[in-house]
Structures are given as structure tokens and as C-alpha cells.
Amino acid sequence: MAVSVTLPALGESVTEGTVTRWLKAEGESVEADEPLLEVSTDKVDTEIPSPAAGVLSSIKVAEDETVEIGAELAVIDDGTGGAEAAPAPAAEQAAAPQQPAPAAAPAPAPAQAPAQAEAAPAPAPAAPQEPAPAQAAGGAQGTDVTLPELGESVTEGTVTRWLKQVGEQVEADEPLLEISTDKVDTEIPSPASGTLLEIVVQEDETAEVGAKLAVIGSGAAAPAAPAAPAPAPAAPAPAPEAAAPAPAPAPAAAPAAPPPAPAQPAPPAQPAPPAPAAAPAPAAPAPAAAAPAPAAAAPAPAPAAEGAYVTPLVRKLAAESGVDLATVKGSGVGGRIRKQDVVAAAEQAARAAASAPAAATAAPSAGRPAAPVLEASPLRGQTVKMPRIRKLIGDNMMRALHEQAQLSTVVEVDVTRIMRMRARAKDAFAQREGVKLSPMPFFVKAAVQALKAHPVVNARINEDEGTISYFDTENVGIAVDTEKGLMTPVIKGAGDLNIAGIARKTAELADKVRNNKITPDEVSGATFTISNTGSRGALFDTIIVPPNQVAILGLGATVKRPTVVDHPELGETIAVRHMTYLTLSYDHRLVDGADAARYLGTVKGLLEAGEFESEIGL
Structure with a gap:
């Protein structure tokens, strides 16, 4: 039966999505809940899982195509036999059901289709396969892969890359393609296991949510059926999978065997796609899709x-x-x-x-750090297409710079107390909370506490209405560096969390971002943002305020250096302290320099006081 893969809702304000990459190609098998494709919206990149196991028989939305929420992305043939029986097979099915047992034997096949006598030996083993009935059922469309909903405001998506090609096997839930929307890039998984029979939406084409992207059937591929584009692709599907297991499935296929026989109009084409069919082993590992063209x-x-x-x-x-x-x-x-x-x-x-153990031990003896080993990047000298997420980031940054009067203020903070406190508590904290205790939660905690006292920094300018909204909740975006580009998941209600809660939520969101599991709702709704540029050693950065916000806090690297401190007994003295810079970039249309300085002064005071013992178990 054909199962449609549609673009699901991906967030309250997401109405469309762009297919950035298909993780499966037409004709490949896919398992239920296996990533089928990636979709990008203006808020997040995410994978779309397959709604059923089977074969990707048709891709309706190609990579880089944008479609609306609910649009059909692809079709998956789940191998259960279809309700969309074609007229011709329908008549044959009346008699076919009586031949389930013989169907497993080579003899019945030729009997049902004399013209296929020469191909009977190959189809015979395929007949027992459960996917075969789907082909016989007449839809020959297999299972539709559709563009799922990727958010409330995402209405379309663009197919950016097909991860499988027509004729390749795909497992249910295996990534089939990548989708890009104006909010996120994500993978769309195959809704069923089988063979990718047809790609409906090509790369760089845009489709609406719910649009048909591809078709997955139970056979090798569909090029063999020019007369019946839809039925033919699905018909050959069973052969590849049945090649080896033919004997065993025979009994199980008994009820479903009848349909296969009539639906075998394309067995002669079976030899055409031997490569995909001969590669059932790769079907286990998702990446096996590369089999058709490894060379x-x-x-x-x-x-x-x-x-x-x-x-x-x-x-x-x-x-x-x-x-x-x-x-x-x-x-x-x-x-x-x-x-x-x-x-x-x-x-x-x-x-x-x-x-290399000898060389490794010899290096330290030199008494100086070894120079980093550098390798020339293969990108040198190339001209490549700009990734959609890179373009989205660029557009948002340019929009922010053009619409806001941005500038930055910097303060220096002594975080020695916090660093020592963390060193004492980190082991017990990790054991108790299940996450590492990094310095980040302390900075987030101080930042959100200060926002409550300085709402002008946690606000939004409503230009169309000529009003200002001062938020009563602190939804903090945390910038995360990923291979694809900068993503900013949001900790909702950060002002109500303690250090442990912030640590857990930060780790959870960062993991989702890096593993392409983040949803549009989790990267939208920020009222204030924090960027930890110091994690790469930068002392400070003049960061850009995101659109619809009026400020962003940058955390510089924490370094040890001699500093003049006022000791209660020794007076002014020089000591080695943990020092860092905090940068606040803000929109001068609403926030004045004095406002920025007052806010940073409050954050500085909270961090230097370091009264967080009770929150970390000390």
C-alpha cells in the first residue's frame, strides 16, 4: 500500500520548509521512523522520519524545493498490498487468491503470465515477498514519500539533496533526502523499507508541505515500465529482496502471493538494475546507498x-x-x-x-608546545554552492545590521571564585545531575537574573505598531557552532531555572543541534541571546544583535593573569586571577550606553560575588 510522506508541522510560526537533502533515493528500502530526508525552515534544520517501513517508490519534492506544511514529499510502498489496485490486475486477483501456495513455485508464475515465462524463474522467488502485493495492488506507486509538516509557519520546502537514487534500497527511517526551508535544514527519513522507484521532486525544486516527493516500492527500480510509469516501478521491486530469501517467505507470502503474479509486468526489466539488487547487504547500513556508484x-x-x-x-x-x-x-x-x-x-x-609512542613522549621533553599539524583544505580553489543555512544566517545578520543601530560595550570580570567553586563541585555535580558542570551555566544564571532588573535589555521594538514590548520571561538563545553553521537553540523560561536546570537544558539542546534533532520551536522565541565566543579562545567579540531582539551578550575566554586586587588585610596586591571579558552588543534605538553599562555592571557583580554554592551542592 502506498504511504504518503508529508511535511509535518515544525513550529508555531513555520508554514513551509525546504528539502535540503534526501537521505534515501527512489527504489531504496527504509524502516519506520528512520530518517528519510532533511528539511530546512527559517528556524531550524531537522530530519523527517519515515512514517512506515517499505520502499521509497517516489520522491515528490526534489532537494532545494520549498513546500508548505502538509505537502506530499514522497511515497513509500509498505509492501502490504495496495488498495489502489489497477483494473487489469483486479480481475486477476479474483483467481489469484486461490493460488497462494503455488505462487511460491516457479510453475504458477508462467501459468498466470505466459508472456513472462522466460522471466518466471526470477519473479517466482519474488512472489513470496510481502512487498510484491503492493505492486500487484495496482497502485504500483508503492509508498509515497511526502513533505511532512516542519512547523506551524512552514508551508513549503526545497529539496537540497537526495541521499538515495532511483533503484537503490532504503530502510524505514533511513535518511532519504535533505530538505531546506526558510527556518531549518533537515533530513526526511524513508517511511518504509524497499526500493526507491521514483523521485518526483528533484534537487533544488520546491514543494509544498504534503507534496509527493518520491515513491518507494518493493522492487529494484521502475525504469522498466514505460507504459505504466507508476505501476512498473513498484512491480520489479520484490525481485531484489526476494533473491535470497525466496524459499523462507513463501509461506508468509501465501496470502499476498496472488497479487504479485499479475503485477509482474516488468520482470524482464529485472536484469536492468542488478547493481542495486545485488547489494542487499548494504541495505543494513544506511550509508549503503552509495553502492550504485562507488566508483x-x-x-x-x-x-x-x-x-x-x-x-x-x-x-x-x-x-x-x-x-x-x-x-x-x-x-x-x-x-x-x-x-x-x-x-x-x-x-x-x-x-x-x-x-608513535616514542615520538609522543619526546615532544614534551623539548619544553615547548608542539606546532599544530595543518593539512591543506580540499576546498582551496573550489567554487561551491552556498548552503541554504549559510544563506539564511547571512540574510538574518544583514537584516539585523540594516534595521538596528548597533554598538557594543565591554567589561572585565574576575571569575576566580566561580572557577574554584566549579572545580570543587564538578565531579559530584556530574554524578548527581548526569551532565558536566561547565562555566556556562553560571554566566547564563547571572545574565538572566540581571535581565529581571534591567527589562530594557530584554525587550523588542514593534516598528509597525510604534510600541515596545518588555518581556516578563527570559527566553535565552544559546549560540551553538555546528558543521553546517551557527544555530541558536532557546532555553525557554531560563529565569526560572537553577544552575543544574540550565546545565541540563543547555546540554540537551546542544546535542539536538549537533545531531540534527532540533525542532523549529526549539530555535525560536528568544528574547535575549548569549554567544560563547571564548570557547575558541577569543578574548571578546563585537557580536551582532539578532533580529527582533535588542541585545546579545558575548562571553570571552577566561584566562589567568596577574591582577591588582584589594585584599582586606594586605591592601592592594598583585595576584593571579581568572579574568574574562563580557561584551554586550545592543540596539541603540532602545538601549542607551548607560543602560548597557548598568546591565553589565549587575552581571559582573553577580559573577564576582559567586553566591551559587547552594545551587551546585556545596
């Missing part, structure tokens, strides 16, 4: 840092093996990193570690 992709592997899609399975394997994906060159289509690439990288690292 073409191998010469130009690309590092993960360039944005090549990495499946959760490969990420997990890399994390367990201690492999940095940014250093791995993918051998899959388009430079995608496969399981084999991670395994090879891990083995190579192990060999290098075994042969």
Missing part, C-alpha cells in the same frame, strides 16, 4: 567538515572508536562517510598510535 564517488572523497551527511549510526561508531569525522574522507556518493570509512580510520589511528 564514481571514490575518486573525490570529501571530509565530513564540508557538510557531507553522516548517519547517526556512523556518528555513534565514530564516537565509540574515538574517530574525528572532520578528518575522515568519505568514500560514498558525494563524499558521504560510510561505516567502512570510520572503521578504516580507527584502524589507521591505532597503527599510528602504536608506532
